[in-house]
Amino acid sequence: DAGVTQSPTHLIKTRGQQVTLRCSPKSGHDTVSWYQQALGQGPQFIFQYYEEEERQRGNFPDRFSGHQFPNYSSELNVNALLLGDSALYLCASSLEDRATDTQYFGPGTRLTVL
């Protein structure tokens, strides 16, 4: 049973560039959430996708956008990168059936903005 996978593992970009990160949810899961974890901090919620729509959003600017595909995989896009966007980006998947009440996290993508 494949868990949550993310690609790429590491990424280096320069200020002003755009980046796309990818996530494949755990088998059978239909909901994907994205989190940003700055160095030495706890993860912060960016947004969540279900049925290809953004369902919840955290306190992040519009430079952060996402997409969910019919196969439930997801992309996180960040435009006009800033130095402060350097972080570990975590994807988590879960089931809409709330009885499960658990999010499973991937290994993350480490983004460095120079």
Add this chain to the structure above:
Amino acid sequence: AQSVTQLGSHVSVSEGALVLLRCNYSSSVPPYLFWYVQYPNQGLQLLLKYTSAATLVKGINGFEAEFKKSETSFHLTKPSAHMSDAAEYFCAVSDNFGNEKLTFGTGTRLTIIP
């Protein structure tokens, strides 16, 4: 909005000693509470969760946590520390259900002294 506070950004215990990691929450509704562990350069792994059932929750790797409403606490304990327990531990609270937005604490780095 829900929030969690983790007391102590660094905790050191001797191998075989009791592990106690503290978490206090703030919530206007009955919370869903979680403990996650993060090993170096990895994503988050769920240790245990409280979802309004039994107040004493047992998790993986010998960890457990007790939900105390009167103290708004959800402290994580393990009777006997092992070297492999060295990691970063995060307490988290969910707005409504476990598969929705998680709000994390700032984390506690646990060091095990041989």
